Amino acid sequence: MKKIEAIIQPFKLEDVKAALKKAGVDGLTISEVRGHGREKGHTEIYRGQEYEVQEIPRLKLELVVPAAQVDEVVAAIIEGARTGKIGDGKIFVSEVSQAIRIRNGDAGEAAL
Amino acid sequence: MLVSCALVLMMTGPGLALFYGCLVRKKNVLATMMQSFTLMALATVLWAIIGYSLSFGEGSAFIGDLRYLMLEGVGGDPMPDYAATIPHQTWMLFQMMFAIITPALITGAFAERMKFGAMCLFMTLWSFLVYYPMAHMVWGKGGLLNAFLGGSIPCFDFAGGTVVHITSGVSALVCALYLGKRKGYGTEPMKPHSLVLSFIGACLLWVGWFGFNAGSALAANALASSAFTATHFAAATAAIGWVLMEWLHSKPSVLGGISGAVAGLVVITPASGFVKPGPALIMGFVGGIVCYFMVVKVKNMFNYDDSLDAFGVHGAGGTLGAILTGVFATKAVNSAIADGKGGLIDGNGGQIVNQLIGVAIAWGIAIVGTLIILKICDIVCGGVRATPEQETIGLDVSQHGEEGYNFDA
Numbered sequence: 024m025k026k027i028e029a030i031i032q033p034f035k036l037e038d039v040k041a042a043l044k045k046a047g048v049d050g051l052t053i054s055e056v057r058g059h060g061r062e063k064g065h066t067e068i069y070r071g072q073e074y075e076v077q078e079i080p081r082l083k084l085e086l087v088v089p090a091a092q093v094d095e096v097v098a099a100i101i102e103g104a105r106t107g108k109i110g111d112g113k114i115f116v117s118e119v120s121q122a123i124r125i126r127n128g129d130a131g132e133a134a135l
Numbered sequence: 136m137l138v139s140c141a142l143v144l145m146m147t148g149p150g151l152a153l154f155y156g157c158l159v160r161k162k163n164v165l166a167t168m169m170q171s172f173t174l175m176a177l178a179t180v181l182w183a184i185i186g187y188s189l190s191f192g193e194g195s196a197f198i199g200d201l202r203y204l205m206l207e208g209v210g211g212d213p214m215p216d217y218a219a220t221i222p223h224q225t226w227m228l229f230q231m232m233f234a235i236i237t238p239a240l241i242t243g244a245f246a247e248r249m250k251f252g253a254m255c256l257f258m259t260l261w262s263f264l265v266y267y268p269m270a271h272m273v274w275g276k277g278g279l280l281n282a283f284l285g286g287s288i289p290c291f292d293f294a295g296g297t298v299v300h301i302t303s304g305v306s307a308l309v310c311a312l313y314l315g316k317r318k319g320y321g322t323e324p325m326k327p328h329s330l331v332l333s334f335i336g337a338c339l340l341w342v343g344w345f346g347f348n349a350g351s352a353l354a355a356n357a358l359a360s361s362a363f364t365a366t367h368f369a370a371a372t373a374a375i376g377w378v379l380m381e382w383l384h385s386k387p388s389v390l391g392g393i394s395g396a397v398a399g400l401v402v403i404t405p406a407s408g409f410v411k412p413g414p415a416l417i418m419g420f421v422g423g424i425v426c427y428f429m430v431v432k433v434k435n436m437f438n439y440d441d442s443l444d445a446f447g448v449h450g451a452g453g454t455l456g457a458i459l460t461g462v463f464a465t466k467a468v469n470s471a472i473a474d475g476k477g478g479l480i481d482g483n484g485g486q487i488v489n490q491l492i493g494v495a496i497a498w499g500i501a502i503v504g505t506l507i508i509l510k511i512c513d514i515v516c517g518g519v520r521a522t523p524e525q526e527t528i529g530l531d532v533s534q535h536g537e538e539g540y541n542f543d544a
Binding site for chain 1 (some may be wrong): 327386391
């Protein structure tokens, strides 16, 4: 099992969800996060006092999928989230050692 | 007149309370609102007991006497010297609303760092040492600067350029310098926590100001209409002036717009019942630009922390307005002006000198009075400033034991 974490532009959420649905993924956790990569933030000015705001709002998607499905899911996220401009986000894939469904104790890929 | 009284009180709460309260960080919203609200109660009681008498009793050239102690004799009959067509009590009420908002304006300078107890003592003493004498000198019968009731140096101040805005604005600067900068000023972000609510507060100020200025005509007549016009026009051009200055350097901001409007209202206050619409448009525009420079450039140049720019807007704007009143005041607008005794525009350049003397006295009494009061408060309250710990957790919790926004409650 692999965990896929994707940081995306908030306005691309619906596109990504549609692409994931086409790829057959139906479990997804979304959180609102703030941060920055190489893209610049913005400046706010209040009566001449300037504040650099580097942390910009992004969404973080987390999903755990069977190892065989990873490439397809990653491709779907890229298809939905890509604009080609700086600031589109990143995808991280990592190993997951176990998954358990709380309701009935299912474990491993059966719990996904 | 009673509606005008209510409009002026609306300027303090909710107007000023929202404007100031939402320009600070959210941990200080209640404390800042509480300062304005406290004055609605405290300044009222002082006014009833002795403040009105010291301001408007016919005493010396500098301070009134005690003839109206506990408002004795201030009833339904008009007091012809001040307002011939309204009850003396109504005049007292109208003036009381000014005695409330003036000290409340100062709170913008020491926002986010003054102890509540020290603030209460400061405001009480300030009313006695600065406001009552200044109100008496400019508006009281026999006052030194009274232009219409026998003052030896006639200074035009229709609705409070010297009495309200210079005294509060200059005292604000003294407070900002005396207390020092907020903890973390210049290194930590200190953004307004809700410009939306500040916007509403500023717009309530704009509307309330019609009571302040047009109400100062003391009747529903042509002069009131003229003052209303001048007031509105100056607010409009000042908002445009401030935002244009911003636009030249960066982006036109909402905070700039509302700050500019307030600056224009301040500048036109002393002139509102003396000037034609054209000069009002000019005064507002110049005021918006001058106050922009005071707030955005001069404050940074001298590096003092006037948290909400009470000096940059009220001190600077009030001074500018008082001087320009000496330029644009005309008998054509206000028939109470004696022949040949208008402003420069009426061929009386000497009026500018009178205005400057009024300005100098207001600055002097504000500086000296405020310094003495701060020293007294320092000794009596064991320091006027909240401790660094109290400042860090915020004045809402440390001074009042509450929080403004309990969204998870």
